[in-house]
Amino acid sequence: MSGLVVDLPGPAGGTDFVRVVDGVSFDVPPATTVGLIGESGSGKTMTANALIGLLPDGAETGGELRWRGEDLLKATPARRRALRGHEIAMIFQDPLAALNPTQTIARQVGEILRRSGRPRDEVRRRVVELLDRAGVPDPATRADSYPHEFSGGLRQRAVIAMALAGSPALLLADEPTTALDVTVQSRILRLLRSLQDDDGLAMVLVSHDLRVVAHVAQETVVMYAGRVAERGPTAAVLHRPAHPYTRALVQSVPAVRTRTALASPLPGTPATPANRPSGCAFHPRCPLARDRCKVERPVVREIAPGQWAACHFAEEVLSTEEVRHDAA
Template sequence: MVVDLPGPRSTRVRVVDGVSFDVPRATTVGLIGESGSGKTMTARAILGLPPEGATLAGRLLWHGEDLLAADPERRRAVRGREIAMIFQDPLAALNPTQRIGRQIGEIPRRDGLPRAEVRRRVVALLDRAGVPEPERRMRAHPHELSGGLRQRAMIATALAGEPALLLADEPTTALDVTVQSRILRLLAHIQAADGLAMLLVSHDLRVVSHVAQQVVVMYAGRVCERGPARDVLRHPAHPYTAALVRSVPAVRTSTAPADPLPGAPATPSARPTGCAFHPRCPLARARCRDETPQVRETARGRWSACHFSEEVPGS
């Protein structure tokens, strides 16, 4: 999949460049990378909510159907019902003028359910999301709830259409550590109970290492590595993944010192030639500056976009 955005002086900027991965049923896939790597843009493109002016190309296969080739009516039918999203800032995503219950009940109302049944569904969804006193909370406006309760209301809203794929975009970013843990446990419980496919977008490797079974690593709009979470995080096959792991010692051991990544992340508007990571990479050679590496299978179920993946320390 490719996503282009309007750039300066009528140019186009490629912010998602040939991204390809699967999200199997009953599996959580962690989509990780530094800010600006294209994670959220990828998730929004999957949902069919790219920014204004964006153009999408390639294929987006959903049960064999290419959603990028589908008409707008079909995309609207998928959004919220088959594929739903938990946004990272529920205060911005929820309508501040409407009560929580009305927003959660939007899909049941569209299905033509009686008012009493819609109310029952909303209460049940809030209760499942761990909201105390759901009958009272459903009458509240978003600003009347704490950050944790707003995120739980956002989860209830996403579950209202009984989706098969749940996109969770940094769902715990604005929450304190205790609430983060509760939200992550809740998501893991719902995902396991319903057999959902879940794409967890995060820059926090500690979160992903505890929740995800598969990992996709992005840098400058491209996939640089993917595979089983345990293998990728313990034995990276790309220098960028290895640098991310070293910068968060708790992923491997709580006693190792942090080793921040050198330099600044590449931006889509100023992406280096060849491998976008080569200006920051300790393994970089002339080939890395001249030739863009393709994602290739380095071991069974492991994929890396590095010319010298076999030389990555610890791989």
């Protein structure tokens, strides 16, 4: 995507719009996971929803969203529906809400297969294969269960099986482990990684958990108030951040650096697209903020090979991080 913009109708309606995604750009190569991280309201989920074409009514978009050479923002609704599930699929944050409580797991996993006109016995066989691959025990029997008969971890595996049913090339995972305990989280993450290794899936992982992103993603995009604050290789972004916001996020999670590091919560209240400050949106919370930051919006620029940041003083931030890293 290049310069993606998403405007939603404001509370007053009419011509009043709020820009919830503002000029977001990144690529998702095959067999690569790109992590989208940031606090609540940063625009992560809305960016993922734009990729799959599930924006709220009245949303307006701009920029480019290219999929295999085609700009999806110019595609018809029918074309977007044809791609959804078959080429681009999504794992939603809440598996219980994503599943229909009145239908069996088999019926829901097999829906996209039935729509393609496959025979009933072939659909059933494929559903059992998908559930087995997603790690559901005794899939031939459990396929006839209803969502309430599954644990949270099994429901998430069923949702993953649903997402894989159309053999997509791009998988969007919106906080896929948030509601799960640590042990189940680890299993789900290993499952996603193995599926990617086997099929060469491209994946966008939306998460507020830096530890999850550090474990899974090769590339990371840091978002704040609907904009990209920083992007680049995950190891570089999380261990040598070039943006003060990224550094603050990393310092708030001890396990990203070392197990003995002390957490330092971010000060202040996160800016949102509806109350985005002028200049750099992070400047009210930034310890390095200067007069320029209050009035001039920084552009996203390359600070180190492959590492981009939207900060007027990114070189200063990066040099400080390199000193800290070398001294550690």
